[in-house]
Amino acid sequence: MSGQSLLVPGELSPTRSVPGNIRRPEYVGKPAPTPYTGPEVQDSDTIERMRVAGRIAARAMEEAAKHIAPGVTTDELDRVAHEFMVDHGAYPSTLGYRGYPKSLCSSVNEVICHGIPDSTVLKDGDIVNLDVTAYLNGVHGDNNATYLCGDVDEESKLLVERTRESLNRAIKAVRPGRQINVIGRVIESYAKRFGYGVVRDFTGHGINTSFHSGLIVPHYDSPHATTVMQPGMTFTIEPMLTLGTHEYDMWDDGWTVVTKDRRRTAQFEHTLVVTETGADILTLP
Numbered sequence: 123m124s125g126q127s128l129l130v131p132g133e134l135s136p137t138r139s140v141p142g143n144i145r146r147p148e149y150v151g152k153p154a155p156t157p158y159t160g161p162e163v164q165d166s167d168t169i170e171r172m173r174v175a176g177r178i179a180a181r182a183m184e185e186a187a188k189h190i191a192p193g194v195t196t197d198e199l200d201r202v203a204h205e206f207m208v209d210h211g212a213y214p215s216t217l218g219y220r221g222y223p224k225s226l227c228s229s230v231n232e233v234i235c236h237g238i239p240d241s242t243v244l245k246d247g248d249i250v251n252l253d254v255t256a257y258l259n260g261v262h263g264d265n266n267a268t269y270l271c272g273d274v275d276e277e278s279k280l281l282v283e284r285t286r287e288s289l290n291r292a293i294k295a296v297r298p299g300r301q302i303n304v305i306g307r308v309i310e311s312y313a314k315r316f317g318y319g320v321v322r323d324f325t326g327h328g329i330n331t332s333f334h335s336g337l338i339v340p341h342y343d344s345p346h347a348t349t350v351m352q353p354g355m356t357f358t359i360e361p362m363l364t365l366g367t368h369e370y371d372m373w374d375d376g377w378t379v380v381t382k383d384r385r386r387t388a389q390f391e392h393t394l395v396v397t398e399t400g401a402d403i404l405t406l407p
Contacts, residue, residue: 135197135240150213155333171260175257179265192271196242199228199239199250199252203252214226224239225239226254228242232380233380235253246273247278248271249274249281250268250269262330266360268286268389270282288313293392303344306341311343320363354396356395369381
């Protein structure tokens with residue numbers, strides 16, 4: 123693995139503004155969202171609105187990823203995604219969610235998830251995960267992917283490729299009538315082939331009009347994840363695989379989660395809906 127120095131917090135830029143005519147999620151300006159009490163199965167209208175929001179999130183992530191290069195700050199990636207979403211009438215779901223200060227999460231190298239974009243400068247050989255969620259027409263679409271910055275070592279490249287593959291395999295395992303834990307079983311069994319850790323305490327989640335509905339989608343084989351999938355259920359799958367331990371530490375910012383052994387980690391995510399025969403991905407550009 124690359125012998126680069128470990129990440130440290132950078133400086134935050136001022137909060138980015140969102141035009142007043144763009145609808146905000148109900149949690150903006152509040153310490154926490156109102157708990158979701160609706161169904162996990164969504165009607166066709168909600169699903170189609172989620173597809174539109176998901177497409178904008180996917181395209182915003184792609185636009186930000188085009189700027190990944192040595193010398194670029196993670197704050198610049200946040201600016202690109204923020205401007206893309208607001209230019210398309212969408213609100214960046216993370217901005218103001220439980221006080222989160224930015225419009226995407228940028229998780230570099232040993233950061234598992236929820237890294238806050240700041241003055242951190244990307245270096246040659248880094249891997250960086252971008253997690254982008256868009257809120258439009260009352261619903262959310264959530265996706266993320268891990269990208270290579272410059273010349274990346276082979277061990278890290280393989281981690282990224284295999285994490286993407288673990289998501290693909292998990293999506294193929296979705297079927298109505300199966301329990302949610304089949305998703306984690308597929309991810310964990312694949313990751314074990316390579317000796318990777320599978321992060322347990324950060325999971326996929328139900329999503330719809332609520333950013334996080336309360337439905338939990340573990341990425342390991344959890345005996346407790348017995349919810350049966352039904353057509354119309356909408357949730358994310360977002361495996362986080364590590365080169366070492368699945369255990370973690372959290373920075374003092376209350377958001378940035380890093381591997382306890384500071385080895386690298388990768389993640390990929392889609393929002394999907396269960397269909398009569400499998401799964402339909404709602405976060406395609």
